[in-house]
Amino acid sequence: MAANANYTEDSIKSLDWKEHIRLRPGMYIGKLGDGSAQDDGIYVMVKEILDNSIDEHMMGHGRTIEVKISEHKVEIRDYGRGIPLGKVIDCVSKINTGGKYDSGAFQKSVGLNGVGTKAVNALSENFMVQSFREGECKVARFQMGELKEDSKIEKTSERNGTKIVFSPDATIFKNYHFIPEYLENQIWNYAFLNSGLTINFNGVKFYSQNGLLDLLDRKVDDDSRRYPIIHLKGNDIEIAITHSNQYGEEYYSFVNGQFTTQGGTHLAAFRESIVKSVRDFFKKDYDASDIRQSVVAAIAVRVQEPVFESQTKTKLGSHSVGPDGPTLRTFVNDFVKVELDNYLHQNPDTANALLKRILQSERERKEISGIKKLANERAKKANLHNKKLRDCRVHYDDPKADAELKDGTMLFLTEGDSASGSITKSRNVQTQAVFSLRGKPLNCYSMTKKVVYENEEFNLLQHALNIEDGIEGLRYRKIVIATDADVDGMHIRLLIMTYFLQFFPDLVKNGHLYILDTPLFRVRNKKETIYCYTDEERQRAIHKLGKAAEITRFKGLGEISPEEFGTFIGEDIRLEPIILNKETKIADLLSFYMGKNTPNRQTFIIDNLKIEKDIVFDDATANPIEEEVA
Structure with a gap:
């Protein structure tokens, strides 16, 4: 009885909309993060606002969207119909208020229920919405979801549409920064899925004429393709397929314009239907892994009332196309079966090239x-x-x-026992694992996958990650290369990156590979300790703490004590993602850095040598007075 005595009406607390979002942001935008991962919350916030503009375009309103993103500010302006002026505040601050409940207006929309915009508002330090409609406009400004300015309706000469400007709250997204390559990929996907739409991003035009054909054209080098990209379109479905020379499988899947990074029902059906259609065409029961080895493909479907497994919509759970339609599996299978079969009959050269790729994969599989x-x-x-x-x-x-814990999982790849020991003692045993390398790994450039099994270290790493049969079973969200910042450490980084790029490129392309950024210097006096990651930071620390401060140069990770290491791999961990962009050709990249082109590489190193300089500060003015070569 005593335990229940304090359980009264006062124990039940109701949070208003913004308090709930700020208390549980992960429910609305996934993980928080600092922007180093492509699915961090700050990119989801950009997506939530853009989704609404895309929906307007899909309804036939507006062919251009303007996007400006600086270090800490996002500005998005569309030329749709504009939010009805009397509902501007409600649409960005009241849950369950939106224009997407009427299935006639938004049957196959991205945003679904308008929760996203409210989440962005609540999680922004500053949030401004402005609607232009039939010669009139209205502005509202918020801070952390709290209404600060509600302007009167005024006359305007601006074209119809909506403008939203926001800055993510730095107290929630600590040390955040936008990575341009992630934003460009995000915006390209919108362009590929909406032929005829122009998105101007920071002054650069993003436009696609041929949808998923353009997507694969951007992702796969001409010289890596085994045959021209197969591009097929139907009602509410579009696919593009080719095979390359790389290992693994690479897929891009979309539902109602949403990039489902974790796949789902539609992708599972697509992978299954590729195998079935190819077997039927060649009338031979090839192994599924031989058919899908080296495939690069994309699928986009549009379904009514899709069911996603989270608010961030990265994995589709729906099993039907619509309330009265076929199952999604049947829909995808039927389309691929008919259209891919027709295409291969009509293009015998492509069919022969596909067969050669399958037979090559079969030979390689049997050899190893x-x-x-x-x-x-x-x-x-x-x-x-x-x-x-x-x-x-x-x-x-x-x-x-737990989804949040899973997302924080990482495997540190360390060099030698001393570094492994420091990380092992200071890591979070819930989510952080350590794999110790012995010295320098083998340079596996130009080798076949046979070496992954022959080399004990590579084989054990493959099993630790659980990626032998693809990255679906990956055991850690982030693979972090943690080596010294000296010449040997840099060489080991290159050797590990070569291993992943050569045999598991989809792991890198999906944003799972990182480099741990650790401090180069510790500057301290009796009152304060400052860790510095660059020489510039070191100079600022010396200036702040005085020339009498003690300066320690960390030559290797083993020199950093476990107590100190705990601060570098905890909440404020600095990770540098390995990003492959359109210009990055893996074969050329590996050939240059890891191949036998010594004269070319030597010239490159000499031409790109940097001489570091120490900055000397004037004690009186705090201004730099001269530079000395270190």
Whole structure:
């Protein structure tokens, strides 16, 4: 009875809309993050606002969207119908207020219910919405979801549409920064899925004439394609397929214009239907892995009332096209079966090139089957007492684990015992694992996948990550290369990156590979300690703490004590993502840095040598007075 005595009406607390969003932001925009991952919350905020502009375009209103994004401010202006002026405030601050409940108006929209805009408002330091409609306009300004300015309706000569400007709240998104390549990929996807739409992003025009054909054209080098891209369109479905020379499978899947980074029902059906259609065409029961090896493909579907597995809509859970339509699996299978079969009959050269790629994959698989079996048996025994891996408790592929914890999982790849020891002692055992490399890994450039099984270290790493059969079972969200910042450390970074780019490029392209940024210097006096990641930061710290401050140069990760390391791999961890853009050709990149072109590489190094300089400050003015070569 005593336990219930304090459980009264006063114990039940109701939060208003903005308080709930700010208390549980992950429910609305996924993880927070600092912008180093492509699915961090600040990019979801941009997406939520853009989605509304895209929906207007889909309804036939507005062919241009203006996007300006600086370091901490986002500005999006569309030329749709504009929010009805009497509902401007309600549409950005009242949950369950929106124009997307009438299925006649927004049958296959992206935004669904308008929760996203409210979440952006609540999680922004400043948020401004302005609607232009039939010669009139209205402005409202908010701070952290709180209305600060409600202007009167005024006359305007501006074209119809909506303008939203916001700055993510720095107290929620700590040390955040937008990475241009992530934003460009996001905006390109909108262009590919909306032929005829122009998005001007920071003065650059993004436009696609041919949809998913253009997407694959951007993703796969001409010299890597085994045959011209197959591009097929139907009612509410579009696909593009080719095979390349790289290992693994690479897919881009979309639902109602939403990039479903984690796939879902539509992608599972697509992968299944590619295998079935190819087997039927060639009338031979090829192994599914041989058909899908090296495939690069994209699928976009539009369905009524899609059911996603989270508010951020990265994985589709729907199993039907609409209330009265076929299952999504049947819909995708039927389309691919008919259209791909027709295409291959009409294009025999493409069919022959596809067959050659399948037969090559089959030969490669059979060649390594013997060594693969032995290597897997060795790895299984090693996993029971794997001294290289200090595992964590939560894993990215665990369906029962908490989503936020899964998203924080990472595997540190360290060099030598001292660095491994420091990280192991200071890591978060829930989500952070450590894999210790012994010295420099093998340079596997131009080797076949056979080496992954022959080399014990590569094989154990492959098993630790659980990526032998693709990245669907990946055990850690982030793979973090943690090596010294000296010449040997840089070389080891290149060797590890070569391993992933050569054999698991989809892992890199999906944003799973990072480099740990650790401080180069510690500057301290009796009152304060400052860790510095660049020489410029070191100079500022010396100026702040005085020339008598003690300066320590960290030459290796092993020199950093476990107590200090805990601060560098905790909440304020600095990670640098490995990003591949359109201009990055993996074959050329690996050939230049890891191949046998010594004279070319030597010239490049000499031409790009940088001489670091120390800045000397004037004690009286705090201004730099001269520079000295370090």
